[in-house]
Structures are given as C-alpha cells and as structure tokens.
Amino acid sequence: MSGSWGIGCLASDVTKARQELEKLKKDTGYLEPERGNLDDPNIEWKYGKPDYTMVNLEYMKGKTKNHLTGSLELMVENFVKRWETESAHFKELDQWSTINRAKYHVQANGGKVFNAEESDGVGSYNWLMWDCKKELYDAEKQDFESSLRQFRGAFPKGFPWEVLEVSSGPPTIAFTWRHWAQFTGQYMGRQGNGQLIEMCGSAVVELDKNNKIVSIQIDYKPEEFLKALLGETSNYPRESEPSTEMESVCPMCPNVKSVV
Template identity: 65%
Template sequence: MSGSFGTTQSEERKAARQDLERLKKEFNFLEPDRGDLDSPTIKWRFAKPDYTQANLEYMKGKTKNHPAGSLELVVENLVKRWEMEASHFQDLDQWTTINKERLCAQANGGKVFTAEETWKVGNYNWLMAGCKKDLYDAEKEDFESSHRHFRGAFTKGFPWEVLEVFSGPPTVSFSWRHWAHFTGQYMGSQGAGELLEMYGFGVVELDEYTKITALNIYYKPDEFVEALKGDIPPSQLSMGKALVGSGCPYVHSKVTGTPARSSGSCNIL
C-alpha cells in the first residue's frame, strides 16, 4: 500500500493520468516522447518504467511549451529518450540514441567516459564525477546506490526541460533546467517539499544518423547537493538561471495560478 487512507499505487497512477490528460487538453501540452516502451524486444534492467507521475510533474513545473516539430522539442525528447535508455535498458546494445563505439561523455570538462562506462556507473555518477568528495563521492557509489539516493529524495520525479537551443545539428548547444520538490530523504537529510532547481548548458555532437557521439554537460553539482543537505537555502540555486535565461513564466502561472512575472520572449502555443 502507498499513501494515506489505503490509497494504492494504481489509484495514484490513475489520478495522475487524469491530471496529465487534463493539462494536455487545457494547455495543448505534449507528453514527452521516450520511444516505444511497450516493445516486446526491450530487456529492462529492472522493470518497465512508468513515467505518468514524472510527466505530470514535468507539465506542472515546466517554464517552456515548445511547439510540435520545433528544434527545442526534438532536442528535449532526444535527451529524455537517452536518459530513459541509460536508466532502464538492460543491455547497451539496445540503446538507439547513441553511437556506442564513438560516444564520449563529460561533465564540466572533467573525466571523459565511454559508452560502456556510462552504462556501468549510471548517469548520476558520471555527471557528478567532479563533485567535491565530501559532498558526493561518485567513486564510492554504483548505479543502484546513486539512483536510490535521488529517487529517494525526489519521490514524485526529477523533471528536466530544454530552455533554449543555440545551434542545430550536428553540434547542438542548449540551455536547460532540472527541478524537483524535495519530498523524501537524501543521505539522512529530510525534505519538506521545497523546490530545488538546477540550471546548466549542454553541447551534443551527432553523427550522420542523428546518434549521439559526444555529450558535454556544464552545471554546478556542488551547490545542488549543498541545498539537498541543507547547507545553503534552495533560493540560492535559482541564481543559476541568470546564466542561461529566466525562461517563460506563462505556463507555470497558468497551471499553478501564481502571477506571471515580466520576462523576455516566450515559446507558447
């Protein structure tokens, strides 16, 4: 059983699906495309994931509403599909988003990871390989433990969105936002539902088949972990938006009912 008053996970999932469909209809939102998760050929690392709650949190908290067919949406879906494959596919050979012989992944100019290495250690560990070891020691974590830490902290999901694309294929550069409500526990630190936001920049190289050959991510993981541990206030993380753009407040204000702040151009349908 999950939740209060005997609410089952299936009932929570059904309610989340209803809310998700309402937002899609009311605001013309598009659900993220992570590929055919029902394909019988997929071998799952653990079990087939259900993205209903994650997609709902994404729709409720995103600051952009990229039109169908836009480069921004294509890039966003490519990254989301890559993340799904990295997190849930059992075998590297199943990945459709990468050129596994050529892939190089790097965060903040640090260690370069091959496709095999990223599959083995998991996204959290290669992305946080340069984090101060007293905050997060990626060498002491494995795939399972790293996912357990962050899924335990963000019980309703850890949404991600593209803010702006600056160059198209084969070299795609873009700014992004990652956010979540800290509703669970992280290494002994108990969340109180506060919003934690992370901003950064990415450069992705694609081959002639639009498969990823290089992935370079730039952001500040130390500050994010400090906020998780309560060492700095969550509001300090929002300062990162100045580096990548403030995003569009319209979508969030329509969903939550909070007043929209003035800002620059918005990508709204």
C-alpha cells in the same frame, strides 16, 4: 535524469495522476514527452518497464517553456528524454537507439571522460558528478543502483527536465537546460519539506551522419544543488521558515517561481 519515478506510490496514485495529466494536456495543449516505443517486447529492462506518468505530470506542472510541434527545441528535448530512458532503463547497450556505441563518450564540466561501457556501468548521476567535492558527493563510492536510490528517494515524484534554448542544430547541438523537483523525500538522511530544488546548465551533443550520439559535454554547477539537498545553503528556506513560493537560486536559471 527525469526518471520514471513514483516511489511508494500506489496504483491508485498513478491512475489519479494520469487523469490529472490528461486534463492538463486538454486544457493547455501541452505535449507529453516522447521516449520511444516502451511497449516493444524486445526491450530488455534493467528493473522492469518504466512508467513516466508521475514525472510527466510534474514536468507539465513545472516547466517554463512550451516548445511548439516541429520546433528544434522540442525535437532536442524529446531526443534527450529518449536517451535518458535508454541510459537509465535499458539493460543492454546494443539496444540503445540514440548512440554510436563505438564512438560514444560523455564528460561533465571538463572532467573525466567515460565511454559507453564505463558510463553505463557507473550510471548518469555518477559520471555527471564524478568531479564534485568528495564531501558533497563521492561518486567513486557510489554505483548505478545506490545513486538511483539516493536521488529517487529525494524526489519521489520524479526529477523533471526541460530544454530552455537551442543555439545550434545537428550535427552539433548546443542548448541550455533546467532540472527541478520538489524535495519531499529524504536525501542522505535529511527530510525535505517540499522546497523547490533546481539546477540549470548547458550541453553540447555531437551526432554522426546517422543522428547517433558521438559525444555529450555537460556544463553545470552541481555544488549548489547538492548543498541544497544537504541543507548547507542559506538560499533555501529552512523548515522553520515555511514558504509556499520559492524562487530559483540557480544563477543560470530563468527568474521563475514555482508554487509548492
């Protein structure tokens, strides 16, 4: 869930981020993610039209891959980001363009299967972490809005996401992915100190003949991600151990470093 975040940001912050983003695109040739026509006046938004400026900038600055125009990897990345926009921000399921509503179902780590209405009701964070250990995250005690508050509060500038590798194309798309952010906000009352929080995983997405999503199967290890936010792992520097460069601790992630 990359998220159109920028919690607590002023309009001037977004304007500055847009200027930096445009310069970065010009200097590097990077492509800004495509999420569909967000200016469509017919869209009914849950909380208003999203603005992805802040998270797009973080994505550009922190991604490890630069997928070429026309590549399967870029197609999959943009398709997933469009689905994310719809699942996070569209008020009406009937307006989702990415799914076959009648057949759509999602599952994480071989756990509970959610259909379209159920997954939309609980929100992506909750179905993705439904079977986590309750002491780390009890999804049954969260709802769509409370889960968003928790993770948006942890990552005020957004939670970027990228495709790493695609091993098969439509109708069965199998790929690996990476999610990351700087923990500068608060999670469950714990203040972050800017450390890199990162997780990786794999996904298998089944499409129908019209290229609509029928199913999503996600496999990843949420426990280390949650422990890092809660300060329960020795793999991340503590506030008494300042560091400007932190390496990924996710066993599925590439060995990359991010400057904080």
